[in-house]
Amino acid sequence: MTLINKVCSMTADSAVLKNMRNLYVSYRHHENSFVLNFYNKKIQYMQDPQQNSIQERDSDVLQFSIDRATMLKYVLTHISFEKPHIESEEKHIVIDFSSPNIAKPFHVGHLRSTIIGNFIANINKFFNNKVTKINYLGDWGTQFGLLQYGLQAKNIDISKLKSNPIKCLYDTYVYANKLSATDAEVQNQARKYFSDIEQGQISLDKWKQIRELTVTELENVYQRLGIQFDDYHWESDYNGRAIKHMMDLLEQKNIIVTDDSGKKIAKVNNRNVTVLKSDNSTLYLSRDIAALLDRYRRYKFDKMLYVVDNAQTDHFAAVFEIVRQFDKECTEGCQHIKFGRIKGMSTRSGNVVFLNDILDEAKRKMYEKQQLSKNTRSSAMNEKTCDILGTTAVIVNDLKQRRQKDYVFDWDRALQSEGDSGIKLQYLHCRLWSLELNCGVSLPDACDPSCLPEEIIGDVVAELAKFEDILYRSHTDYEACIIVNYLFRLARYVNKMFNELKVKNVDPHVAAQRLLVYHSARIVVKTGLEILGVKPLKEM
Numbered sequence: 001m002t003l004i005n006k007v008c009s010m011t012a013d014s015a016v017l018k019n020m021r022n023l024y025v026s027y028r029h030h031e032n033s034f035v036l037n038f039y040n041k042k043i044q045y046m047q048d049p050q051q052n053s054i055q056e057r058d059s060d061v062l063q064f065s066i067d068r069a070t071m072l073k074y075v076l077t078h079i080s081f082e083k084p085h086i087e088s089e090e091k092h093i094v095i096d097f098s099s100p101n102i103a104k105p106f107h108v109g110h111l112r113s114t115i116i117g118n119f120i121a122n123i124n125k126f127f128n129n130k131v132t133k134i135n136y137l138g139d140w141g142t143q144f145g146l147l148q149y150g151l152q153a154k155n156i157d158i159s160k161l162k163s164n165p166i167k168c169l170y171d172t173y174v175y176a177n178k179l180s181a182t183d184a185e186v187q188n189q190a191r192k193y194f195s196d197i198e199q200g201q202i203s204l205d206k207w208k209q210i211r212e213l214t215v216t217e218l219e220n221v222y223q224r225l226g227i228q229f230d231d232y233h234w235e236s237d238y239n240g241r242a243i244k245h246m247m248d249l250l251e252q253k254n255i256i257v258t259d260d261s262g263k264k265i266a267k268v269n270n271r272n273v274t275v276l277k278s279d280n281s282t283l284y285l286s287r288d289i290a291a292l293l294d295r296y297r298r299y300k301f302d303k304m305l306y307v308v309d310n311a312q313t314d315h316f317a318a319v320f321e322i323v324r325q326f327d328k329e330c331t332e333g334c335q336h337i338k339f340g341r342i343k344g345m346s347t348r349s350g351n352v353v354f355l356n357d358i359l360d361e362a363k364r365k366m367y368e369k370q371q372l373s374k375n376t377r378s379s380a381m382n383e384k385t386c387d388i389l390g391t392t393a394v395i396v397n398d399l400k401q402r403r404q405k406d407y408v409f410d411w412d413r414a415l416q417s418e419g420d421s422g423i424k425l426q427y428l429h430c431r432l433w434s435l436e437l438n439c440g441v442s443l444p445d446a447c448d449p450s451c452l453p454e455e456i457i458g459d460v461v462a463e464l465a466k467f468e469d470i471l472y473r474s475h476t477d478y479e480a481c482i483i484v485n486y487l488f489r490l491a492r493y494v495n496k497m498f499n500e501l502k503v504k505n506v507d508p509h510v511a512a513q514r515l516l517v518y519h520s521a522r523i524v525v526k527t528g529l530e531i532l533g534v535k536p537l538k539e540m
């Protein structure tokens, strides 16, 4: 039960309340009471994913009116735990996210997958689920034949790759690709090379060394975002030789059949899709089919979430449908968590965007802004703070959008300190932190509502009370924007409270009670930011 359900269960049957999730809390100043409305419904998003508006279905409403003092006491006493007490689910959730392709730029789609996937991992952990984060790297397909060709033609050995593997592999791939455009022989050799390595005629050892270097470099970048993967999996783990047995089983069950041209195909919603090429080479689809079955065997997951852009909707529908025909249980927890495109994200160095470049650009721009701002503390003018501020801006700017919406990226809006941005939330956290540190009072032992009569306090507490319900909703809908927009709203009330109610130089008893409100707000902001994948700063 959430905090709010608990308050209401003092007067109502808790079994009734348990399923009432969507909540509206408001504070009636003139009646000195809080109004809590529960809706027994799912808020439905409009069909059009471009639209931000939401449509609501008719539903039951349960209304409570709770006396001010009771509510204040309850909320302010219970929220000051570092972690709200919520039901745990204890499921095993496996999340496939980020998953870039080596030798190709880590494009903005991967950036979104990384940010959204990390949020989903964090919120699941918060609900006490066991989470396994996997990064499924694309390192297989004909294009890797080309890459091999390039590595040989340019005479690049592993030691040369060490300092900057991703960029170097990308340059080599571009080089080979150019050659192949005018020289059919290059194409042929690349295809042959891939086919040989696919069927196990050439050893994968050198390839594995390249993979290791790539992971080391990627991990440095993920570290900047505070992300750690539990497992790295590779498309090449599911090469032709490795998945032959699996494909034979599918064939025995007639899930895949050979067509006139020799390809192996499957039926998905009355459409034929190719699973294996006529020379038995694997495809993205066959590798994902084998990978899913392999993951189910390894992890026995309750849910398997794929955080991948909208463009791959058909692909995942095919994966799930083919595997369902083979093993129904395996696909019951599978879900494609889709998201829209970002347009217009480029950096000073041009249009090909590597994740590191995006984060560097954000850091550089933040550094310039921090220098110009008169509010900046000199001790906070350092690289680390600017780096955290830059990544905060990029993360929050992304997560404030509804997942399925396409959006246009704008550096100025992402980095603004006014308006709804990550910088503003960091600023709020710093301000709350510094108040607690410097106000000279300590937190009271208990909440005394008689010292907190002001209207703004009612408004702030009404927001704080919603936090756990916000987390539930955001968790079930896989929508981080529910938390982000909540934090923006909370920030507006807390900033108003800053303007109206001081802690310094007031009666010490009143000061301590006000501090309790500010402290509770800080816990909520901190917890919210951490779930979003942002490291809350203490000064900036």
Ligand code: ARG
Pocket (backbone or CB within 6 Å): 096, 099, 100, 101, 136, 137, 138, 288, 306, 308
């Ligand atoms: N590497 C793929 C791409 O860049 C994404 C992989 C997503 N995960 C998966 N299991 N297919 O498009």
